[in-house]
Amino acid sequence: MTTSTRGAARVPAVLVLEDGRIFHGRAYGAVGHTFGEAVFSTGMTGYQETLTDPSYHRQVVVMTAPHVGNTGVNDEDPESARIWVAGYVVRDPARVPSNWRSQRSLDEELVKQGVVGISGIDTRALTRHLRERGAMRVGIFSGNALPDEGTMLAEVRQAAEMKGANLSAEVSTEEAYVVPAVGTKKFTVAAIDLGIKGMTPQLMAERGIEVHVLPATATLDEVYAVNPDGVFFSNGPGDPATADHPVGLMSGVLERKTPLFGICFGNQILGRALGFGTFKLKYGHRGINQPVQDRTTGKVEVTAHNHGFAVDAPLDKVSETPYGRAEVSHVCLNDNVVEGLRLLDQPAFSVQYHPEAAAGPHDAAYLFDRFTQLMEGQRA
Template sequence: MKKAIIALEDGTCFEGRAFAGSGEFYGELVFNTSMTGYQEILTDPSYHGQIVTMTYPLIGNYGINDEDVESRGIFAQGLVVSECSRIHSNWRATKSLPEYLEENGKIGVDDVDTRAITLHIRDKGAMKCVVSTEDLDKESLVAKAKASEGLVGRDLASEVTTASTYVWPEGGKPDAVYKVAVIDCGIKLNQLRILADLGCECTVYPNNSNADEIIATQPDGIFVSNGPGDPAGAPETTKLVGQLIESKIPMFGICFGHQMLGRALGANTFKLKFGHRGGNQPIQDLRTTKVEIASHNHGFCIDADTVNPDVAEVTHINLNDNTVAGLQHKLQPLFCVQYHPEAAPGPHDPFYLFEEFIDLMKENQK
């Protein structure tokens, strides 16, 4: 295995070994607290532009299978773990984690103090970094990290959206009860799987689609997906979502979709210090006071002070830092959440949100 150096823009460096891939890889270094689900995390388009550090110490022990992918490939720029399991064992496994990263041209680094990385990010904040197996000069790498592109102001969602419109399930759903128009900002497949299981045929559109053309298809509902990047850096998607809101068709947004709906309703967003990423975040539903544990993956958030109280209300908060985790329109059937009710990976506590979306469409059909 080759030596690998992780260099951060603040001058901090960590040394490890490349258990997969070689070369130089750039991205924002973040951490995820999930114990499992590394395959779903790697294939989540929301991680485009990021290098993910797993806080759980042993990763890769159950290998990779063909079913648990969340998109068309790996979108994370790289994976950093304390120890990559030398042996994988699971009845569904078809290959190892190192093989999977190699096939997709991504870097995997282990033999690193991931606790130190996590504590540093929590103290100083998520920051730009470069991982290299070629240039081992730390000063050179720190300079490269400083000069690299960060996430602020970047429209990464437009880099991962679908190139063309398609229908899910493939071939359509003859027994569909609802037709849903989906705006793909970097969608995870489990969102589509769940909607299909709940009786929906989904038509998935690129995030630069024409609002009038979508509305002309007369969908029963509109869903805005998760995705990567700075929501303030995606004004065209915000404009599209704003035009769709004007149709008063029932709408539901998740993560980046939540931010798009919030911004379209006049709220601002800001960058969190180190974001929320993992499968154990506590959320309180302010409508019922119930607490649920949910999967998260975001580095930006809606500014609660900029939500227009005449238009929308905050329905959910993250109990770790009291940031906005959900919004609901006061005058029309529209709501959104910052976290991931589709899990994959993560707990299923928030599944009810998909059922609420179904109820909105059902009520609107009457």
């Protein structure tokens, strides 16, 4: 429940973690209460892209950068039609945005979309707490007449957990749509929207690909009705262990040996389709500064991440799967988490991060070229 009020910075707010840790601050954005999974994002910039990333559905995002909102908000940078985060936590919000592209303040946008946040707390202490204890349920409560702390804690502990949550259909498009190729059309791709960001089909379109974005509930017949040269599985929220329909859909694509590319949630879906398990990370990877090594080239990329689950696959051996041999192609240099998979006997690969770089570095843009090369090879 939220109420939109101006001057929220003078309204008290409380952040309550499920383990009983409490932070007192001031309201930021809409006034009311919200619940979700507390996670932290290490990006110094790109807050607008973060807020509108559907992968953050039902998550309360803690910004580790101390100053947030400096460049305001515009209508060009969102990655989807709305803000998806369940709540927002910042230390020092900008008093006045300053950027030639700014159209309004971040605070105004949060109020407009009913997003409850909190400011003025020690986000460094909160981040360290989440690193030590792990991501957990959280509630933000703001208003001039708040419940007692025991009541707030009880409400937090009654909120839904992220483990076991099936969320991709909640953020997916309801109707299929087409992003036309820029210039000469070279290929057609069916993109399964599990929480896709707007920049992803745009970068494919810039490579001459006509992208048919399909709902998460699409059937195999609907995928092949567009006569695709390749199939793409997007990022998205939730626990991959619940994503039985996307796994079955991907298995059908693998059986037909159509060139396949998956990112983030799509990487976890490929892992499951190949017979690997998935597991929940202690606090996940979120931000635009995560170092990943591409084992196929030895190069290290600085990459953009947003995932709380990972694939449980052996790092140092080739695995036999129902679709041929598979190997781990990318690995996180911070903690050795699997960051990519590829099949050796047919054209399919995936990565655990966001190569569309919105926001983030452009080190991984080559992956869209690699997908194009797979489709060229299959056509030849």
